[in-house]
Amino acid sequence: MRVGVWLAAIAVVGAALVAGTSQAAEGGTRAVAKLNGVFSPRGFFNIIVRLNRLDGAEWAKLDLKKSQITVDFAPGTEVTPESMQQVERQAGYKPGPVTIEALTAPVDRSAPGWKRLKHPGTKNSVARWFELNF
Amino acid sequence: MSGPSLALIIQGVERCPNRDAAIPGRRGLALIAAMLAVVMPRSAEGSPATFVTALPVATGQLLVRFNFQTTFSNPQFFGLQTPVTIAYGLIPHLALFVNLNRSYQTLGGGPDVPALSSWAARDVAVYLRYTVLKIDRTQSIFRIPPLGGAFLPAGGNAIRGQGAYLPGSLQTGSGTVDPYLGTAVGYHSDAFGAAADATYRLNPVAGGGISPGSEFRSDAQVETRLYPRKLPEKGLPGLLEVSLDANYTRDAASYADGVLAPLSTGRTLKQDLVLEYSTLRWQIGIGGRWPLMQSFDSPTALRERFSAFLFYEYYFSLPHRRHRRWDL
Numbered sequence: 001m002r003v004g005v006w007l008a009a010i011a012v013v014g015a016a017l018v019a020g021t022s023q024a025a026e027g028g029t030r031a032v033a034k035l036n037g038v039f040s041p042r043g044f045f046n047i048i049v050r051l052n053r054l055d056g057a058e059w060a061k062l063d064l065k066k067s068q069i070t071v072d073f074a075p076g077t078e079v080t081p082e083s084m085q086q087v088e089r090q091a092g093y094k095p096g097p098v099t100i101e102a103l104t105a106p107v108d109r110s111a112p113g114w115k116r117l118k119h120p121g122t123k124n125s126v127a128r129w130f131e132l133n134f
Numbered sequence: 135m136s137g138p139s140l141a142l143i144i145q146g147v148e149r150c151p152n153r154d155a156a157i158p159g160r161r162g163l164a165l166i167a168a169m170l171a172v173v174m175p176r177s178a179e180g181s182p183a184t185f186v187t188a189l190p191v192a193t194g195q196l197l198v199r200f201n202f203q204t205t206f207s208n209p210q211f212f213g214l215q216t217p218v219t220i221a222y223g224l225i226p227h228l229a230l231f232v233n234l235n236r237s238y239q240t241l242g243g244g245p246d247v248p249a250l251s252s253w254a255a256r257d258v259a260v261y262l263r264y265t266v267l268k269i270d271r272t273q274s275i276f277r278i279p280p281l282g283g284a285f286l287p288a289g290g291n292a293i294r295g296q297g298a299y300l301p302g303s304l305q306t307g308s309g310t311v312d313p314y315l316g317t318a319v320g321y322h323s324d325a326f327g328a329a330a331d332a333t334y335r336l337n338p339v340a341g342g343g344i345s346p347g348s349e350f351r352s353d354a355q356v357e358t359r360l361y362p363r364k365l366p367e368k369g370l371p372g373l374l375e376v377s378l379d380a381n382y383t384r385d386a387a388s389y390a391d392g393v394l395a396p397l398s399t400g401r402t403l404k405q406d407l408v409l410e411y412s413t414l415r416w417q418i419g420i421g422g423r424w425p426l427m428q429s430f431d432s433p434t435a436l437r438e439r440f441s442a443f444l445f446y447e448y449y450f451s452l453p454h455r456r457h458r459r460w461d462l
Contacts, residue, residue: 035272036275037190037271040189041372041373042414042417046195048451049193049451062370063369063370064324064370065324066367090193092226093190118451132452132453133451
């Protein structure tokens with residue numbers, strides 16, 4: 001009986017956490033970039049390294065077959081095709097076309113390929129490094 | 135820098151095959167030179183210009199690759215190397231590579247013959263890679279990145295046992311700063327990849343100890359995806375790939391205490407078969423290496439039978455300095 005209660009509590013908390021991370025608030029901005037020359041997981045990591053440094057970038061969807069990355073930004077973030085192309089350039093690739101659109105409806109991010117981007121808040125550089133990589 | 139101070143383990147030198155090398159003077163030098171006929175100076179060592187070299191490293195990205203390689207050779211040689219490759223993206227076209235290595239090797243041994251062994255750091259390779267040509271398309275990527283740097287003499291080239299140099303195959307360094315130059319070339323598409331590199335390591339003759347000689351290497355590789363055969367429409371699956379690498383090595387003559395060692399040049403061609411599994415943050419691989427051709431001047435040169443290796447690669451994202459807007 002007690003085990004059942006614990007399992008139920010864990011399930012409720014887990015569901016709340018999942019719901020909290022896979023649903024987006026309205027009002028954000030989405031950038032979709034077609035990539036050139038990214039055919040491997042490591043290539044996508046090159047892009048992620050740069051997105052981690054891009055203010056307001058919250059989520060990224062990695063699609064290997066399409067060689068495409070979709071980035072969702074926090075509401076109020078100014079996003080331009082040039083800033084996304086700069087990310088691709090700094091990752092070592094020739095930039096491809098980028099389209100920008102406003103998010104007007106809640107977004108379901110439970111599909112394969114979505115990754116939460118990390119922007120460590122602490123001032124300690126070692127702590128930031130751990131937060132970024134583990 | 136070099137020599138016995140570097141964590142040397144001597145298991146025994148009595149009745150060892152090269153015991154006569156302890157004799158000093160001219161005859162000693164001649165015997166040292168003859169002893170070098172039992173060298174396998176670097177051909178068992180992995181190329182520092184791995185195929186990682188041809189692929190982009192993002193600015194601010196740190197890549198660390200751990201390798202474990204065992205080598206079995208005739209007569210009765212066993213080696214274990216633990217090279218670590220560190221790559222850092224300085225700017226989009228320029229990356230810094232550092233290769234650290236430490237190895238254990240043992241030669242000979244039997245019921246009545248103790249083995250000779252050493253365990254020491256090997257020379258450290260430091261080089262920069264600059265992409266001079268890149269053609270990035272939606273369906274393919276092509277790169278030519280020349281590289282240049284040096285091997286720093288962290289290894290031992292004068293490791294001794296009972297006053298005599300141990301054989302060249304048990305030395306772990308060159309004793310000098312060796313300039314290192316070369317180029318890589320790589321092509322990749324979503325289902326197929328090919329890469330090659332050619333490098334030259336110039337080994338000036340060291341005043342003391344064993345100089346293993348300059349070395350030319352050329353490697354070629356093809357790889358293809360085994361699983362999933364068809365990529366899913368969405369997402370980033372882990373990829374299982376198979377790779378075939380051919381490694382050609384040409385070693386110039388060795389020197390002992392500045393004296394040319396006769397019959398010390400050689401050429402080898404080896405074939406690797408590697409299975410790799412890649413995810414967003416790491417890659418693991420396992421493989422084997424077989425010699426296809428081993429041509430040595432000396433009839434008593436060590437001949438590699440088989441190598442097995444395992445590697446694990448992890449990618450780090452370095453935090454940027456806060457409030458540096460230009461850093462993007």
